[in-house]
Amino acid sequence: MNNNATDKDGLNILQRADISKTPQRLAVxxxxxxSTTPLNVSCVRELLTGKNRIDRVTVxxxxxxxxxxxxxxxxTSTGGVNFIEMATQENPVHPHFSxxxxxxxxxxxxxxxxxxxxxxxxxxxxxxxxIEINISGICSGCRNATMxxxxxxxxxx
Amino acid sequence: MNNNATDKDGLNILQRADISKTPQRLAVxxxxxxSTTPLNVSCVRELLTGKNRIDRVTVxxxxxxxxxxxxxxxxTSTGGVNFIEMATQENPVHPHFSxxxxxxxxxxxxxxxxxxxxxxxxxxxxxxxxIEINISGICSGCRNATMxxxxxxxxxx
DNA sequence: ATTATAGTTGCAACTTAGTTGCATTTTTGT
DNA sequence: ACAAAAATGCAACTAAGTTGCAACTATAAT
Numbered sequence: 207m208n209n210n211a212t213d214k215d216g217l218n219i220l221q222r223a224d225i226s227k228t229p230q231r232l233a234v235x236x237x238x239x240x241s242t243t244p245l246n247v248s249c250v251r252e253l254l255t256g257k258n259r260i261d262r263v264t265v266x267x268x269x270x271x272x273x274x275x276x277x278x279x280x281x282t283s284t285g286g287v288n289f290i291e292m293a294t295q296e297n298p299v300h301p302h303f304s305x306x307x308x309x310x311x312x313x314x315x316x317x318x319x320x321x322x323x324x325x326x327x328x329x330x331x332x333x334x335x336x337i338e339i340n341i342s343g344i345c346s347g348c349r350n351a352t353m354x355x356x357x358x359x360x361x362x363x
Numbered sequence: 364m365n366n367n368a369t370d371k372d373g374l375n376i377l378q379r380a381d382i383s384k385t386p387q388r389l390a391v392x393x394x395x396x397x398s399t400t401p402l403n404v405s406c407v408r409e410l411l412t413g414k415n416r417i418d419r420v421t422v423x424x425x426x427x428x429x430x431x432x433x434x435x436x437x438x439t440s441t442g443g444v445n446f447i448e449m450a451t452q453e454n455p456v457h458p459h460f461s462x463x464x465x466x467x468x469x470x471x472x473x474x475x476x477x478x479x480x481x482x483x484x485x486x487x488x489x490x491x492x493x494i495e496i497n498i499s500g501i502c503s504g505c506r507n508a509t510m511x512x513x514x515x516x517x518x519x520x
Numbered sequence: 521a522t523t524a525t526a527g528t529t530g531c532a533a534c535t536t537a538g539t540t541g542c543a544t545t546t547t548t549g550t
Numbered sequence: 551a552c553a554a555a556a557a558t559g560c561a562a563c564t565a566a567g568t569t570g571c572a573a574c575t576a577t578a579a580t
Contacts, residue, residue: 226547228557247537261559266538268557282497284439287537301482303489314482324478325458325471325496331503332460338497339482340439346488383576385528404566418530423567443537443566 215239223275233258234268235277244281244289244302244311283311284342301339307348314341372396380432390415391425392434401438401446401459401468440468441499458496464505471498 216235220227237253238245245253247265254260260268269290272278281289283304289311291297300316317339326334344352373392377384394410395402402410404422411417417425426447429435438446440461446468448454457473474496483491501509 226556228547230558262537263539263560264558280441282439282441282443284437284495288443306492317482321478321481325474326498331506332498332500333506334498334500335463336499338441338499340495340497341483341491342493342495343489343491349488349490383527385575387529419566420531420568421529424529445566 219277223277225271225275229258230260230264231268231271233260234265234272238278238290238292241291243313244291246283246287246289248287250290281311281340282338283340299337301341303341303343303345305345305348306342307344307352310345310347312345314339376434380429380434382428382432386415387417387421388425388428390417391422391429395435395447395449398448400470401448403440403444403446405444407447438468438497439495440497456494458498460498460500460502462502462505463499464501464509467502467504469502471496 216232216239217227219235220231225231233254234250237250247269250269251260251262251265254265269278273280276293278290279293279299281291281302283289283302289302291313298316301314302311303314304311317337322337325337326332373389373396374384376392377388382388390411391407394407404426407426408417408419408422411422426435430437433450435447436450436456438448438459440446440459446459448470455473458471459468460471461468474494479494482494483489
């Protein structure tokens with residue numbers, strides 16, 4: 207998502223969604239546009255520093271509006287913390303990997319049509335509006351870190 | 364999971380997991396064994412009535428122990444409420460459907476080996492310990508309820 | 521049977537995520 | 551520029567989950 211995002215992108219998005227363009231909304235949008243991974247709400251807030259500082263409640267209200275208008279997607283992650291990512295055409299719904307060690311959430315490849323269809327083959331009488339896939343484990347970074355620790359003999363406290 | 368569960372099942376489970384058999388743990392276990400759908404923590408607590416009443420904190424501690432020993436599985440659901448289900452061999456990991464209208468969580472068919480494998484085809488350097496699939500929408504019950512409402516002319520609040 | 525010990529529970533207090541009501545400020549349409 | 555509508559910030563709240571600690575209970579050792 208970080209591919210040369212500019213303030214103009216944010217303005218366009220708000221315009222297309224028919225939402226009034228306040229500095230607060232633009233600030234939130236820019237943070238999401240610039241991020242390479244999904245962010246949780248406290249992360250978003252921490253990145254809103256200086257003159258971009260926004261009240262906690264306002265952040266929640268902005269995000270809830272964005273979600274309602276389909277600008278962002280919410281990702282339910284283990285541990286009760288919700289993450290957020292841009293919901294653009296170039297960024298279709300996809301599974302996520304959440305690292306049990308560092309808490310980082312990263313994106314995996316989207317499912318094909320037939321793959322998603324297989325998942326809901328039974329229960330045709332249910333109306334589906336979202337499929338969320340969350341894979342958890344240890345990311346390569348943390349795995350390497352643990353291995354290095356073991357090598358240097360510091361393992362098992 | 365409700366297929367004629369008895370107190371004996373609970374005792375066996377605790378014994379096999381090498382956990383001391385307290386009345387509180389047995390009570391929690393029996394509730395989970397009897398339930399036909401995954402339950403959230405407040406639900407579990409509400410079902411612990413009368414002489415089975417247990418402190419909120421104790422319930423969390425018991426569930427956290429059960430999870431650690433692989434007796435139960437936690438299901439992360441949209442809305443920040445975690446659900447719990449028995450993790451037995453007859454109840455393998457499977458996707459869940461959560462109804463946006465009534466909040467109910469129901470179980471779907473487990474994935475085949477090749478299906479799960481496809482999901483994590485990239486990122487072979489990650490170690491995976493759990494795949495969670497959560498489909499959300501409207502369950503058949505709520506769908507029928509809405510349709511009946513529309514038919515009787517009461518529609519659109 | 522008695523006592524030390526480890527494990528378990530309940531209570532109070534806390535943290536974190538998210539929400540609601542309301543007064544104040546900012547946008548927007550004219 | 552100005553009124554109406556929308557958005558923001560603040561305080562206070564709810565709900566989920568956690569931590570520390572004292573009291574209780576089961577177990578094993580004497």
